[in-house]
Amino acid sequence: MTAENLLVAQAGGPTPVLNATLASILEEARRDKRIGRVFGARWGMAGLARGDAFDLSELTREEMERLRMSPGAALGSSRSKPSPADLVLIVQNLRRLGVRHLLLIGGNGSMQGAQVVSRSCREAGYEIQIIGIPKTVDNDIAGTDRCPGYGSAARYVAQSACDLGADVRSLPQPVSIFETMGRSVGWLAAASVAAKCEPEDAPHLVYLPERPFDMEGFLSDLDRVVTRLGWAVVVVSEGLRSTSGDLVYETTDPAQADALQRPLTGGVGEFLAGVVARRLKIRCRSEKPGLLGRSSMLHASVQDLKDAELVGRVGVRAVLDGHTDQMVCLLPLPQDEDRGYSLAPLSDVAGKERPIPAAWLSEAATSVNESFLKYVQPLIGDLMRPHSPFRSSVGASGAS
Numbered sequence: 001m002t003a004e005n006l007l008v009a010q011a012g013g014p015t016p017v018l019n020a021t022l023a024s025i026l027e028e029a030r031r032d033k034r035i036g037r038v039f040g041a042r043w044g045m046a047g048l049a050r051g052d053a054f055d056l057s058e059l060t061r062e063e064m065e066r067l068r069m070s071p072g073a074a075l076g077s078s079r080s081k082p083s084p085a086d087l088v089l090i091v092q093n094l095r096r097l098g099v100r101h102l103l104l105i106g107g108n109g110s111m112q113g114a115q116v117v118s119r120s121c122r123e124a125g126y127e128i129q130i131i132g133i134p135k136t137v138d139n140d141i142a143g144t145d146r147c148p149g150y151g152s153a154a155r156y157v158a159q160s161a162c163d164l165g166a167d168v169r170s171l172p173q174p175v176s177i178f179e180t181m182g183r184s185v186g187w188l189a190a191a192s193v194a195a196k197c198e199p200e201d202a203p204h205l206v207y208l209p210e211r212p213f214d215m216e217g218f219l220s221d222l223d224r225v226v227t228r229l230g231w232a233v234v235v236v237s238e239g240l241r242s243t244s245g246d247l248v249y250e251t252t253d254p255a256q257a258d259a260l261q262r263p264l265t266g267g268v269g270e271f272l273a274g275v276v277a278r279r280l281k282i283r284c285r286s287e288k289p290g291l292l293g294r295s296s297m298l299h300a301s302v303q304d305l306k307d308a309e310l311v312g313r314v315g316v317r318a319v320l321d322g323h324t325d326q327m328v329c330l331l332p333l334p335q336d337e338d339r340g341y342s343l344a345p346l347s348d349v350a351g352k353e354r355p356i357p358a359a360w361l362s363e364a365a366t367s368v369n370e371s372f373l374k375y376v377q378p379l380i381g382d383l384m385r386p387h388s389p390f391r392s393s394v395g396a397s398g399a400s
Helices: 018-030 044-050 061-068 084-097 108-123 150-168 187-195 215-229 268-280 290-294 302-320 370-380 391-398
Strands: 004-010 035-041 053-055 099-106 129-134 175-180 205-207 232-237 284-287 326-330 341-345
Touching: 004 018, 004 044, 004 084, 018 035, 018 061, 018 099, 018 302, 035 044, 044 084, 044 108, 084 099, 084 108, 099 108, 099 302, 108 129, 129 302, 150 175, 150 187, 150 232, 150 290, 150 302, 150 370, 175 187, 175 268, 187 205, 187 232, 187 370, 205 215, 215 232, 215 268, 232 268, 268 284, 302 326, 302 341, 302 370
Parallel strands: 004 035, 004 099, 099 129, 129 326, 175 232, 175 284, 205 232
Antiparallel strands: 035 053, 326 341
């Protein structure tokens, strides 16, 4: 039996556990003699079009373990959409390297890219098996219960909301607006609700793109919280949209657009803090961890690392079993690891977005209900909770 080469590429935004998936792929590929050399494409699809790939087969065990615990995208990533000319070059480079198995780690846009490459290979008469491996901190890929990368980023948000609440209530501030990533879905912002133990704990208000944002309602809700407690922590997703469907805030600077010409969405927290100061006449800060929220290995969750490694192993097994044009999907917890996944056709998931289910949304101030919390808490794991034995007396003094 002739061994066949495998190539892996990373695409889209990095996560804390993206390289754990890569390390898992390398380990699984080494276990099977049907895999020859394992190549890594530099800078995703863009690098593959340029022929920028190198052999990963000789990494040592120590190097792979360090890779597993490194944030970012070790191979380099990109958001480029391959042009027809790029696709011709990609097929040529796959032929040149003798690649018969391609694993693309990415989000819903990357799954579309995998489809396009697969079609181009077929049209060129080049036989190849392609499997999509999910990852994104946004948790918005259809077909899978959760996306590797989300659990760790959600843990960062929840722990940060918990810590921010302890800080703000100590002075009190009185208002801090914490902005999370999330261009069009609110999975990350919603994770902040896991910080609450008591009704007066942060966050007090949470706003998601799944629900239209009403400025007057927001100001009224915030005014009530501050009047009652003397302080407030608000969590907002960067992709909030008004009742008219427009982004509540976006930069108009064309230099800030990404490779897909989408406007930079961050900044809504600072914008809303300005509105609060002007309209309610109270001091208001904004916090925006931005990329820090998807790059902190300190906050990597145990379940997220397990998920990231599982999808990598399954991807290798899938191509060796003859599957192609499919994506690895995680099944709901709890599951035995050997049965915790399935495969879905790329046509069912590519380019499709998964918002928070309507049944998990709430009309309450924090926007999500107990069903969402039951889903997210195993992904986040335990948080470090501040101890405050003097809470009631300090709160009464601070609010006076």
